[in-house]
Structure formats: C-alpha cells, structure tokens
Amino acid sequence: MTDKHQSRKKYQGEKNNKERTMGKLIAAVGKVLKEKGYPGLTIANISKEAGVDRKLIGLYFGNLDKLVETYIRGKDYWLSATMNAVEYFGNAPEVGSRGFLESLLLNQLEDFLSNTEMQKILAWQICEESVIMSEISQEREKMSALFFAFADKELQGKDLDLRAVVTILVAGIYYIVLHSVHTKSTVCEIDISTPEGMNRIKTSIKNILGWAYNSVEEPAG
CATH class of the missing domain: 1.10.10.60 (Homeodomain-like)
Structure with missing residues (x-):
C-alpha cells in the first residue's frame, strides 16, 4: 500500500x-x-x-x-419544522397557512408528549435564565417570522391576529403536556395520555384554527 x-x-x-x-x-x-x-x-x-x-x-x-x-438544535421541534417550511412557503401550496399550521401544531403536540428530553428543555427554558436558551428562542422567533410573512400576504386586509391565535395554541400545548407529565392528572377533566383525550385536544386545535380563518373569509355570494 x-x-x-x-x-x-x-x-x-x-x-x-x-x-x-x-x-x-x-x-x-x-x-x-x-x-x-x-x-x-x-x-x-x-x-x-x-x-x-x-x-x-x-x-x-x-x-x-x-x-x-x-x-438542543437537533431536538428543537420548532426550529427544525420552520427550517423545513422554507421550501413549503416558496411553493405557495394550495392548503395555505391554515393547512401548514394545523399540521405543525398537531405534530408538535404528539412529538412533545412523547419527547421527554424536549419536556426537560422547555422546563429549563421557562424556569431558568440561560444564554443558550435565550439565543435559541430568539433564533426561533426569527425563523417563525418566515411563516408569518407568508401568512400576512395571504391574510392581507383581513382582521385576524394570527400571531395571537398561534401564541395561545402553542402555550396551551406546552402547558397541557407538562401538566399531564408532571402531575399525572387531567386538565379540565381531559386526560391527554389517553387516545380519547388526545383526540379531543387535536379536534379543538383544528376547530380553533377553523373558527379563526372562517371569521375573515368572504361570505359566499
């Protein structure tokens, strides 16, 4: 040789x-x-x-x-999901921002419930001051702006505060999962550790997005 x-x-x-x-x-x-x-x-x-x-x-x-x-960068659902969305936005899909949001939120709910490490990361993020988590959060916000820029064009001239709607849904997903995992109890009598409870939350996420988008749709002529 x-x-x-x-x-x-x-x-x-x-x-x-x-x-x-x-x-x-x-x-x-x-x-x-x-x-x-x-x-x-x-x-x-x-x-x-x-x-x-x-x-x-x-x-x-x-x-x-x-x-x-x-x-953390390899585990953060929102960072990876938003990065993968760039091509999605560029192709202007027929399902639009509502379809993307629905898929993103439902997948996040399932992933977060099964991902013990991400649960620990989020608890760390909200309970302790950390330069690492602060930088990751700021980067996530910048990447989320890609989606909202896409949605803003779609919803231009319509009275829908999509950022507030998504904020409430994301916060709700985080809370109900952490509450269920840490206390082993229900939230408002719903147990998301069961298929029935999980389906109720998924259905409500879809309904909330539907109500939000339908509230600004033009009535059929």
Missing part, C-alpha cells in the same frame, strides 16, 4: 472516530438531561455517560455550552 493510501486510510479512520465520539457526546447530553435535568449537564456527567475523555468536549465542540447547543 502506498504512503498516499495509508495517509488517506488514517485520515478517514480519525474522521470516523471523531464523528462517533461527537455522536456519543451529543447523545449523552440527552440521557443526562432526561435523568438529572438541566442542573446535571456538567462536563463530568456528560463525559462519564458517553464513556469518553472529558477533554474531548473542548476539543470537538469548543466548550460545554456549544455541545449542549448542538444537542
């Missing part, structure tokens, strides 16, 4: 090892977060969970904050 081939093989091996180690560290953040909450996100805990030298966090990510940020 030539020196060139040996060099290439060594480089590829080092690259694969680095990627595997980075993957272990990112996964370890989620496991520590799930088991210990945000106070447990320390270099010692994460490196122990990943089974790697703690020095590799600094070598591969720069610092602990960057590692945690990398993990």
Whole structure:
C-alpha cells in the first residue's frame, strides 16, 4: 500500500472516530438531561455517560455550552419544522397557512408528549435564565417570522391576529403536556395520555384554527 493510501486510510479512520465520539457526546447530553435535568449537564456527567475523555468536549465542540447547543438544535421541534417550511412557503401550496399550521401544531403536540428530553428543555427554558436558551428562542422567533410573512400576504386586509391565535395554541400545548407529565392528572377533566383525550385536544386545535380563518373569509355570494 502506498504512503498516499495509508495517509488517506488514517485520515478517514480519525474522521470516523471523531464523528462517533461527537455522536456519543451529543447523545449523552440527552440521557443526562432526561435523568438529572438541566442542573446535571456538567462536563463530568456528560463525559462519564458517553464513556469518553472529558477533554474531548473542548476539543470537538469548543466548550460545554456549544455541545449542549448542538444537542438542543437537533431536538428543537420548532426550529427544525420552520427550517423545513422554507421550501413549503416558496411553493405557495394550495392548503395555505391554515393547512401548514394545523399540521405543525398537531405534530408538535404528539412529538412533545412523547419527547421527554424536549419536556426537560422547555422546563429549563421557562424556569431558568440561560444564554443558550435565550439565543435559541430568539433564533426561533426569527425563523417563525418566515411563516408569518407568508401568512400576512395571504391574510392581507383581513382582521385576524394570527400571531395571537398561534401564541395561545402553542402555550396551551406546552402547558397541557407538562401538566399531564408532571402531575399525572387531567386538565379540565381531559386526560391527554389517553387516545380519547388526545383526540379531543387535536379536534379543538383544528376547530380553533377553523373558527379563526372562517371569521375573515368572504361570505359566499
């Protein structure tokens, strides 16, 4: 084997090892977060969970904050969903902003209910001051503006405060899921841990969006 081939093989091996180690560290953040909450996100805990030298966090990510940020960006439903929506908006789909919102909110409800790590992240976001979470939230707001710019054109001249409607729906999804998970109890006698309860909430989300959009539709002539 030539020196060139040996060099290439060594480089590829080092690259694969680095990627595997980075993957272990990112996964370890989620496991520590799930088991210990945000106070447990320390270099010692994460490196122990990943089974790697703690020095590799600094070598591969720069610092602990960057590692945690990398993990959160990969888990944040709204960030990934909004990024994927750019092409959707550009194609001006027939279902419009209402169809997109309905799909986004219903998927968020299901994903958030099943995603323990995201529940921990949101609790961290709203209970503790954090530079990382502040920056992520600000970025999410900028990306959400892509959707609202699209919706504004569609609803131009119509008296519908879509931002307020979506705010209430998003806040409701967050609250009912966290309440159900943390207290193991119902909200207004609805148990979203059951198929019947989940369907009632989904139906109401669709109805609320329908009422909002129908309130500004032109009456049939």
